[in-house]
Amino acid sequence: MHYTVCKELNSVILSVSSQINFVCLISRQGKVRLTKWYSTYSQKERSKAIRELSGVILSRGPKLCNFVDWKGHKVVYKRYASLYFCICIDEEDNELEALEVIHHFVEILDRYFGSVCELDLIFNFHKAYYILDELLIAGELQESSKRTIAKLISAQDNLVEVAKEEASSLSNIIAQATK
């Protein structure tokens, strides 16, 4: 058999650098605890992705590696107690880097909630979103200092508190005035 070597140069679609496509937290029972989408997915694609992915990841046994191939992408996941943290990255991305983004996130959650558990994230899912937004933007790591993130989050909490107090003092004033 004789072949000539040929390589198509022009048909490769140019996709600029790689990134995290989405992050999701799934409980061992398959309940979704948090999802954040950095690439554009429609509502339908989102639920399909989560459904399929939980099937793949929840069925994997322990002591296997933390990476699975998934539709031309890779999903890096790690289980913490009853929760699976999953990050979908591109094929050429650095898997271990993503794995440590997960751990970094968990450590920040841990610091904020004080040994975080699934229940914290269920009832305070909005806080988890605030924290995630300080950690990742556009599917890229924004900040690697836990201290900086902690400071920013507590500053946000303060702002909310202050507004609350203002509101209540305002309503006090109104209440006083209308007495």
Next chain:
Amino acid sequence: MALSGMRGLSVFISDVRNCQNKEQERLRVDKELGNVRTRFKNEKGLSPYEKKKYVWKMLYIYMLGYDVDFGHMEAVSLISAPKYPEKQVGYIVTACLLNENHDFLRLAINTVRNDIIGRNETFQCLALTLVGNIGGREFAESLAADVQKLLISSSCRPLVRKKAALCLLRLYRKNPDVVNVDGWADRMAQLLDERDLGVLTSSMSLLVALVSNNHEAYWSCLPKCVKTLERLARNQDIPQEYTYYGIPSPWLQVKTMRALQYFPTVEDPNTRRSLFEVLQRILMGTDVVKNVNKNNASHAVLFEALALVMHLDAEKEMMSQCVALLGKFIAVREPNIRYLGLENMTRMLMVTDVQDIIKRHQAQIITSLKDPDISIRRRALDLLYGMCDVSNAKDIVEELLQYLSSADFAMREELSLKAAILAEKFAPDLSWYVDVILQLIDKAGDFVSDDIWFRVVQFVTNNEDLQSYAAAKAREYLNKPAIHETMVKVSAYILGEYGHLLARRPGYSPKELFTIIHEKHPTVSTSTIPILLSSYAKILMHTQPPEPELQNQIWTIFNKYESCIDVEIQQRAAEYFALSRKGASLMDILAEMPKFPERQSALIRKAEDAEVDTAEQSAIKLRAQQQMSTALVVTDQRPPNGMPAQPSIGPLSLVKVPSETVDSQNPGDQGLTHPNGVVYKEDPQPPSQDIIGDLLGTLSIEGPPGAVAQSPQSATYEAEGAPSAADAAALVPVGEESGSVQPIGNINERFYALCLKDSGVLYEDPNIQIGIKAEWRAHQGRLVLFLGNKNTASLGSVQALILPPTHLKMELSLVPETIPPRAQVQCPLEVMNLRPSRDVAVLDFSYKFGPTMVNVKLRLPAVLNKFLQPITVSPEEFFPQWRSLSGPPLKLQEVVRGVRPLPLPEMANLFNTYRLTVCPGLVSVIPCVSDRFMNLLNMFLLVEVELTGVPLSLV
């Protein structure tokens, strides 16, 4: 546990958590959605607090996977709230609920812009985060310039600037044509001097995106990247909070090395030297430590360094170092490192010089092909595929073939495709290629697409030295008792075409070839019959002088198929029959097939297409293109006349990586339906259990009436799991309830009788009689329904519907709507059995007589034993096989008592009606063997009936 601070939200969340099942949850969620919807309708009365609460609830519901198709407006409108708490919720919920294509986002652009250019830092952060996460084209158009200003502004604090960098990255990545980055090289270079590591990390990500698109403009950033890397690797001046398990920001290190991989080379000797020093330090200085996170982080850096070394085409010494490291990694216990070792070794194949060193690890890589983790197995397969060349193709392909027999379904498809491609690309000689493909078909016929066997035929046709070899091989495979249908196709084709080349060898006479091919005839589906007919025609043509006996045999077959409902078969049969009577001119018409024009392998082409489809531009791939010499894809030369390559024969689903869900199927689900519609079954246990139970069951029907009632198997035909229509109650004609039309005779008895014979009455009432006549051949059957109108008036609205169980494929020809008076209509019904099952097909039949509508549901006697085919086996052959079966569920025993004494010939007759043959020469033991049950799952069924307590005189 910190509480959310919103009581209503917490209560709702606990309610959902307390739901016992999905249904309850849905009810609770629907109730809440209704509530939120009404509250939003009278928006005026909502306090900011309430509004916040409701949009959080919406997000929570959305997260649970329910559709939330309203309230987007409310979420977006919160963005323009004046106070931080509401604004924050608006931004976050909007970014989660919507994607860049939502129209509502447009409404927010102005507010977002005001927040970005405004003075409030916290508002700026919120706005940048939203745009960074979901900003689309319009955002890029109206905001990019403002975001750029923020990024380089000296008055902005780092917390705003790092967000601005990533926001800009998003806008640029999505719409590089909109975002103007002219002259940004200097700015980026400045940003790389940034002291704040948060801003530096974000800026480095931005740089990666910029250089991946156009490295030329950013040469000035290269030395700065190297400096940054040096600083990090040497841990110089890195604040404590930016070290992660003692490692200076591993993420920034990885990003920096990623950016460097987009520059084709490092020219400046000083920079190059410093870079190599750092890389050397990383390669040598990374140790395996106990702490898993530290280990992961340091190896993340190490693997990125490896990639950079590969990219830079370092000196051979350093490359060998890298391969040595990888060689170590693929043998470690830690699965992540093993996985990455294999993956990076595959990437390393791009480097020409090291391929020989990689080959030394072949044995270890083959071990990983058997790893318990499918992720690792896939990487090992990729690597073996990539490292295969002429020197090791034989070993690797044979290894893949061997693994094929035990590989999980999720991988078989990919494995067979890769083995086929490698065999074609690197075959040391063509006979080996033929061997491999035939083995492939033999072991994984279901996964071998038509393209693959077409290709073998092409090669054999075009290479004369190969023809007799291929014919001999094909003959060998046909000797096997159970072969895949694709094997029948390819063997029949090759033997028809080239079998005559071996005519002088014993066993290769035309008659013998015909017999061995025709033996497979009962097992094949309609798609193969045309190939068989052609093959017979060719054999006939090659039989010189003609052998009348063979001629008659073949003519009979042609004759039979001249009335086949399949047009292709019918036409071939008719034409071959006519042609074969033309004598000498037959030779010209059926002469040997001409050589095929040289074509690009459809297989390789499709594999290529798939690669291109999923290709993502990346540093490695860019590089792969720069280095043409290492291209792995080779192709045939295209014919000069630009003839289209092989006509496409259906979508080649092989290239797709099968989803892993198959892997996770529980063992009970092994009867998988493959996407191409072929059913395969690996586990022979459940079916054989079924069959034996079934046979014993039906046996007892012939016993005394009492035994029938007691025997649990007497209900075999009640078919557990069959459509509910099959149960006894459903068999009562609907008409009966109205008292107008009563069936004549017992429907059940008629059905049981038809299970044992092939023609008879299925149903009768005063108006109609439905008779049945059946012919069975292997897994196929042809039934004819005779619908006879007994009246002197027409029967109208005649409808016959077949409700087949999943294992049967049934096709009923058109049933006329009216049956004229005293007329009989014949409706052929084709049946194909896909796998053994005791489920029963049901005929849903209705007609109208006068004003009365009659509807009956009748079980059809297309039952299991009809598909059995007896073969004769000597006791010597029978007993070893029987003993090798280990017991339940492969072997079941059933003692039937109270059977009335039966003379042996009668007993044998009884078995014959079940299509079981009694082996001759056995006295007290009657082994019966039936075989070849269907085309895909050829299984043997062995039954041994021992007669005890039977008066000897009868034996």
